[in-house]
Amino acid sequence: MTEHLTTERISALLDEPWLDTVGQEHLESCGDCQAEFERLSRMRMALSALSDEDAPLGQWTVIEAALDKAASAADPTIVPLHLRLGGRLLVPGPLQAAAALVLFAGGVFAGLQITGAGSSNEAGNRSDIPGVVASSNENRAMLDGLTQLESLRSPLQQVGMGGEIEGPRGGPDPFAATQRLARLEGFIRALRDQLDESPGDPLASAYLVELVEERDRLEEELQASVRRDGVLTW
């Protein structure tokens, strides 16, 4: 046999010589092919002996930051302080003003509903709020902000701010209050889910803070009522 083996065939002989007896016979009698066999063998050994390379400098810092981000996204009970505060700070100037106004109006609106000082039907008319604000400020950006915030505020009405919660003794009905707390929890969870998907959403972040504060306030009032009267009378 005068023809040489291909490098691929010699490579196969390197690993499984018993599978190619014809090639093995040629290899034993051909100096060129033996030399190629030796070179391939050295290359294989050199590959297996390659030492490890250094990891990039500062990689652990990057990994830690990624772990922090993943952890905060994975745990819906964690709302980092920077997100709560930053959520408000991230709102553009006109929108901040609009947000403040709407939240204030929403608070007054809710207060009227809870205390019964105003007609729930009138106060529940959502279109009144942008109208009042628009009369005092014509800023278009503010109106846009109002529209967005109003759409976010609607759950507040659904969780009981616009409903009848008056109890039999003239005070709020504890059953309705408990229901409202449960609904608040549901909306808080939904907002947190939304923040998981869009962590930088300043409106959702700000609204979450509002709902959490409202829930905490209701819980405190309930607990105070229990401490005061020994029963849940509110």
Next chain:
Amino acid sequence: MDERQLIADAKAGDRVAMGELYELHARRVYTVVRRLVGDDHLAEDLSQEAWVRAFEKIHLFRGESAFGTWLYRLATNVALNRLRRSSKRHTVEAGADLPRTSRAQDDVVVTRRVLTLAMDQLPPGYRKVLVLHDVEGWTHEEIAKSLNCSAGTSKSQLHKARARMRSLISPADTGNDGTRDQARL
């Protein structure tokens, strides 16, 4: 500290323990990813991704194998998945940008730098099998399972990869496809 304790602490979320595990295995993880993808920047990104995944999934590590083995397999899978998704094709001519070695040098020593550069220039399909088999020591059966191909395909790719490596390292001796001289058997 004992690695087993570090793993237990890392499972509990101990960031210091995670950092120590990183220190222990960072070079290996980066190296295996770097060799598979053949690119420094991509290797940096993917090795970071591998570490984040490892710590997210560390609760799934039951200690049935060495932690290093589990971790390197995970890193390898991250790299292979990326290569699978990537449409990047290496069209570099054989021997391009590779430090030339004379035949006399080639007979004596093939430097690590030459080998690394040559591996980087392999088509991804060749490089994967060469790195996993000749560098990482996987069997063809393991490679076939990981790459979802047959062991025969893995062997065929390996021999082609070695031939291409030879042509990259010493282009004077071989053709671009790794064939030698005029006559072939």
